Amino acid sequence: MKEKERKEMNTMEENKDNGLRMPLIGDKAPAFHAITTQGEIDFPADYTGKWVILFSHPADFTPVCSTEFMTFASMANEFKAINTELVGLSVDSLYAHIAWLRKLQELEWNGHKHVEVKFPLIEDIKMDIARKYGMIQSQSTTQAVRAVFVVDPEGVVRTILYYPASTGRNMDEIKRIVLALQKADAEHVATPANWKPGDDLIVPTPGSCGTAKKQMETQGDDHYCLDWFLCFRKDKNK
Numbered sequence: 391m392k393e394k395e396r397k398e399m400n401t402m403e404e405n406k407d408n409g410l411r412m413p414l415i416g417d418k419a420p421a422f423h424a425i426t427t428q429g430e431i432d433f434p435a436d437y438t439g440k441w442v443i444l445f446s447h448p449a450d451f452t453p454v455c456s457t458e459f460m461t462f463a464s465m466a467n468e469f470k471a472i473n474t475e476l477v478g479l480s481v482d483s484l485y486a487h488i489a490w491l492r493k494l495q496e497l498e499w500n501g502h503k504h505v506e507v508k509f510p511l512i513e514d515i516k517m518d519i520a521r522k523y524g525m526i527q528s529q530s531t532t533q534a535v536r537a538v539f540v541v542d543p544e545g546v547v548r549t550i551l552y553y554p555a556s557t558g559r560n561m562d563e564i565k566r567i568v569l570a571l572q573k574a575d576a577e578h579v580a581t582p583a584n585w586k587p588g589d590d591l592i593v594p595t596p597g598s599c600g601t602a603k604k605q606m607e608t609q610g611d612d613h614y615c616l617d618w619f620l621c622f623r624k625d626k627n628k
């Protein structure tokens with residue numbers, strides 16, 4: 391085994407021993423207290439009853455991150471309208487965060503002008519939170535990757551996304567994921583590929599021969615099947 395591989399294996403083992411396994415979908419979001427640009431927060435306790443997008447970025451004053459913050463800030467009210475709060479994180483200091491967010495207000499890009507970032511941006515100089523969430527992915531860097539954790543109103547991790555440093559995130563897709571999760575929870579359905587609000591929904595796969603037969607026999611305008619295991623219904627609440 392090469393030296394680099396051995397080091398990585400050792401770190402993985404150490405992390406396991408220290409209980410530093412990153413959260414997975416379905417896990418409770420690891421709790422932390424943090425200083426942010428909007429004051430101190432206790433996560434996820436302060437957000438009980440709300441959906442949260444907890445996201446990390448590599449560094450303040452970098453180009454891709456700047457476009458992401460302008461876009462997220464412009465969409466903050468759209469997220470609020472779907473009971474969703476944004477919380478950002480990087481390993482920069484509070485003062486770097488404040489200076490960068492003030493600078494972003496002077497910039498104009500892609501229709502985003504004078505945007506004020508009103509959601510909290512966590513300072514995580516010691517990388518305690520970033521490590522807890524698996525946001526630092528390489529031994530050779532202290533920068534967080536572009537991670538996104540969608541956390542539900544009970545504080546459970548429901549989605550995890552990772553993007554490389556050079557690729558800005560698609561905020562519309564992140565919003566679509568929250569809407570799809572909310573729809574699935576509220577109506578016990580699933581959402582097909584490229585689903586958008588209002589599109590037809592996938593009904594649960596039959597768990598018995600009798601239900602499979604019924605699914606096939608009760609097709610009509612509002613409910614149709616391509617086969618017994620792939621049935622759709624119209625969205626009544628669109």
Ligand code: BEZ
Pocket residue numbers: 448449452453454455456555556
């Ligand atoms: C950026 O946001 O532009 C960026 C950050 C870290 C590495 C590369 C790009």
